[in-house]
Every structure is written in structure tokens, then in C-alpha cells.
Amino acid sequence: MLEKDFRQVSCSTCHQRKENLLGGLGCDEISHIEDHKSCNYYKKNQSLFIEGSYPRGVFCINEGRIKIYKRGNEGKEQIIQIAKGGDLVGFRAMFSEDVYKVSAETLEECNICFISREDFLSLMDSNPTLRKGIIKELSTELADRANFITNMAQKSVRERLAFSLLLLMDIYVGEPINLSREDMANFVGTATETLIRLLKDFKEEAYIETHARKITVLDRNKLMSIAGI
Amino acid sequence: MLEKDFRQVSCSTCHQRKENLLGGLGCDEISHIEDHKSCNYYKKNQSLFIEGSYPRGVFCINEGRIKIYKRGNEGKEQIIQIAKGGDLVGFRAMFSEDVYKVSAETLEECNICFISREDFLSLMDSNPTLRKGIIKELSTELADRANFITNMAQKSVRERLAFSLLLLMDIYVGEPINLSREDMANFVGTATETLIRLLKDFKEEAYIETHARKITVLDRNKLMSIAGI
DNA sequence: CGAGCGATTGAAAAGACTCAACCACCGTGG
DNA sequence: CCACGGTGGTTGAGTCTTTTCAATCGCTCG
Secondary structure, eight states: OOGGGOSOOOGGGOHHHHHSGGGGOOHHHHHHHHHHOEEEEEOTTOEEEOTTSOOOEEEEEEESOEEEEEEOTTSOEEEEEEEOTTOEESOHHHHTTSOOSSEEEESSOEEEEEEEHHHHHHHHHHOHHHHHHHHHHHHHHHHHHHHHHHHHHHSOHHHHHHHHHHHHHHHSTTSOEEOOHHHHHHHHTSOHHHHHHHHHHHHHTTSEEEETTEEEESOHHHHHHHHTO | OOGGGSSOOOGGGOHHHHHSGGGGOOHHHHHHHHHHOEEEEEOTTOEEEOTTSOOOEEEEEEESOEEEEEEOTTSOEEEEEEEOTTOEESOHHHHTTSOOSSEEEESSOEEEEEEEHHHHHHHHHHOHHHHHHHHHHHHHHHHHHHHHHHHHHHSOHHHHHHHHHHHHHHHSTTSOEEOOHHHHHHHHTSOHHHHHHHHHHHHHTTSEEEETTEEEESOHHHHHHHHTO
């Protein structure tokens, strides 16, 4: 269904760009990126980058969703974040001058542009708006992660699931949440079986409904009260 | 013992500054800060800032340790980070143009300088080195927190305790770890009683020794293997 | 010396995980 | 067209870690 979009995207007309961190660029800057970026189609479950490799640039998601995750000692994934169209991904490691500490993989078919490290950094040097946007973004995510840590440490799995479903609603706007049970468990931070049992509870209590793997939230307020918001 | 340091500190001779993010400042910049900063002595358990308030500047710790924490729904603290002499604290919320999402409180007697928001931001505008340092710091902490989240989600309390003790060794260099059991439990993310029981285990297995509340690590390697490093 | 807080211990309960089995759907190849 | 194999989803049962609640201890500070 997305076939029409799976081709070279133009930054100058890209609606995603206008809303994201690159929204404040000038015409000359855009045309420079336009000439230097590459634009690629990704299949489901394809890797963008993996933990331990060196960053070569940033990914600008045009269409599709990707998971950012970290592997624990037993190889189990912990999903840290799910990014969607419009999000910039992979720039953190570039700044820390270190290898990636997380991995990124598509959750569905994606269309993603790539801007090289050099181009992006020089853009940042010359554009204070972009710079401030990046710093603000980093700071906001830092606060999000402090919250994530606190949730992990103090909330029950049931509470975390409610919280996660609310987060996922903002990532799957206007469509049902569509994640494998395993990915969802790795996002909530629990075992797949536990996740399934709790989803069943929520379904029986009519907070959500499911069609195959797809989940629709029916009672947002109730989930908020369970999550403790 | 620290009485001698509890007075006005000079940035130009401050050893902490030379090692931290402000190490790359020029003479004129330093003297400007020198004139505008304030320097304060804090007692133990004093608050630097609390969640929900607006940031008015950054704190530069000259001496002493502070905890950065977030309160969960039941009011329980989750310690996100422990900062020590030389660390800059409280600048993240300044960039996100939002209220603090965490609180900060001294763990012991401290000597802390304060630089106003305006001074710090103008310094950042004019000094690319500082700017890059800040961005790098934010990125590094983001990676640390991804790791923290993964630990919380996947490791047992025993493993997390071993990991936390190793982190604390780097914060209490050359002296025993000195935290209340409750603070330590809130750092590890567990109940105080559970923490105490596990400390007892570690003591019986001779990985650590304790004198009153103070903890000395005896077998670093063993802790590393327990933590899974 | 007494109050009170932090530290410690014990016992019971609860939450979550593991393991094992089963089901359901889907695409493939005969 | 259908049997087959495989993956992902679901369920059950038992176990174990961790929490909770309650009680005691011990030290420090007025």
C-alpha cells in the first residue's frame, strides 16, 4: 500500500522534514542535503545499525517504524524507543564519538534517508536553530529515560503495560498497534508469556480489543489510571 | 575536614573546572563567570532543585556528592545518577525549555557554585568547545541510561547490586561507599530489606566488607562477573 | 537517659518467570 | 488442492525471586 512512496524523496517537499528537527533549514541548506543524501527502501526486520559499530551518519525516517534496542547479557532485546516517520535516528553516537550503544531495526517496510556524518555536523556548525533543536531533543530524551528507568524500577508489569500501550498509541496514530508479542514484551520489559496473559486481562476488562496481533485501545482513561498518570 | 574548602572558590584556580566541561574556557570567559557566579555551602540532605520547578541556571559541584532522583507514583525515590565534585548538574532542563523532571539533593556537605541560565547560555553561544562538550555529555548520558533501562528490565536485584557497587566505586574513589541503605536501595531499584539481605550475602561471600553503613569492595572482579560485565 | 530513626531479621504472600505443551495461521512444495 | 513445516501466539503448572508487613535491634542526638 505504501508502494507509491517507496522512491526517491525530495527534502524540499518532504512533509516529515517540515515538522521535525530539520524544519528550520534554509533553501540552500536543503538543496545541499538533497544532493548529498541517499534514500533507501527497507524491508521489514532489516537492520539500520548495530551496537558496537561506528556511526557514519544519521537516518531520517520518511515512512515506517523502527525499534531502537539494546541487548542484555543473555541476548534478550530491551526496546528503548520506537521511532516513526519524521524522526531522526542514530545521531547520538555520532556526538559521543563512540560506537553505537544500541541497535536499530525496521519493524515494517520503511523509506529512510541517510545523511553522512560530515554533512550533518557541518550543518550543525552553521545552523544555530538546528543545533538548539538537537540539544533540546537530547535533553528531552534524557528526561524521558529518567522516567523510563523509574517506571521499570517501581511499577508492576501490569502498570508498565498500560503505560506502554499509551506510548504506542502516539506511535500508531489512527491505526491499531501492530507489534509482535515478543517485541511488545521487550518494550514493556517482561516475558512474552506474561505480556500475553496481561493483554488477555485487559481484553476481558474491555480496555483494549485485538484482531490477530493488532491491538486497539478502547478505554484510554482506564489505562491512564492503571499506569498511574 | 573539608572546612577549609567551604568558602568562595575561584574558577581560575579551580582544579575541578580544569577537568570538566568548563575546562576549555578562555581567560576572559572565566573572569566573566567568576564575577557572576555565586558559591554556596550546602548541608547534608539539602535540596538543589525539585521536579516541577523551572531551572534558573546550572550547578557546578566543587566538593561533595549529590543524588539526582525522580519520585514514582507512591512517592518512592528512584536515584538516576549520583554526581560528585567536578560535575555540572541541572543543565538538561534548561535546554528542554521545560521544568525539571528530576530533583537533586546533597548526600553530604557540599560546596557548589551556581551559574545563571543567561550566563551559561551565552557562554554556549560563543564557545564551540563548550557546546560540543555539552552535546557529547548529553549523548553519553543517553547511552548510559539506555544501559540502565536494560539492566533494570533484565537483571536480577543481585546482579544490579553488583553493578551498582561498581558504579559507586567510581564515585567514592579512595574511600568507602557511604550511602544510607535506603538511598542505595533506591539506586539499585529494590526494597531496602532486599538490599540489606543481599549486602549480607556479599559480605558472607567476602566480596565486600562493611563498617556501619560504609561499604568497601574487596573483590572487584567477582562483582564484575556477577554483574555480567 | 529516652526518643527516634535507620538498620536488620523473620515469615508469609504475591508477582513474575520458566518450562513444556499446544494451537493457529501461513506460505511452500508436492 | 492439500499435506507439511515453521513461526508466532496462547495456555497451564510449578518454582523462585522479591516484596510486604511486622517486629526487634542499635546507635546517635538532644
